[in-house]
Amino acid sequence: MNLITLENISKSYSEKKLLENISLGINDKEKIGLIGVNGTGKSTLLKIIAGAEIEDSGTITKANKVRIEYLPQNPYYDENATVLEQVFKGTCEEMKIIGDYQDILDKINKSYDEKLNEKLLKLQEKMDALNLWDLESSAKTVLTKLGITDFNQKVEELSGGQRKRVSLA
Structure with a gap:
């Protein structure tokens, strides 16, 4: 099954052509590497494939329900965050919904507001639809498989390798 197809992808910065007419297909269970x-x-x-950057020309076709994330070589870490908090600082749609939900919940706990309550209910519906209630448990499972078991440890206390594994999670 074809997961993603890139056709004639080009990208330039000012006068410098970085990519010109790149075509590539990635199928299920294939492992690929980029060397240069x-x-x-x-x-x-990689950023173009993940949607973090826009190509100048060409087309990208993804299979249904394929989601691609990009982990930069030097990711941002919140030194004061716990391991679990850092995992939930992701930029995907699910993380944004959970973040919005938590923000509104915090505001309601400080001062009840009917409009905020309506927003909270809509976010709860989204969380139900995307089955996000078990996401914390899933995150802990992934972290454990990556060798990280202290979910409350501060990011600043982690080694470089441990930080990278938290970013992968």
Whole structure:
């Protein structure tokens, strides 16, 4: 099954053509690697595939329900966050919904507001539809499989390798 197809992808920065007419297909269960010297567009191509950057021309076709994330070489870490809090600082739609839900819940706990309550109910419906109530348990399972078991440990206390595993989670 084809997961993603890129056709004639091009990307330039000012006068410099970084990618020109790149075509690529990735099928289910394939493992691929990008090899090249610095500055040849490997990271840019990955960012385009993940949707973190826009191509100048070409088309990208993804199979239904395929989601691609991009983990930068030097991700941002909130040094004061716990491991679990850092995992939930992700940028995907689900993380935004959970963050919005938590923000509104905190505001309602401080001062009840009918409009905020309506927003909370709509977010609860989204969380139900996306089955997000078990996400914390899933995050803990993934972290454990990656060798991280102290979910309340501060990010600032982690080694570089542990931080990278938290980012993967």
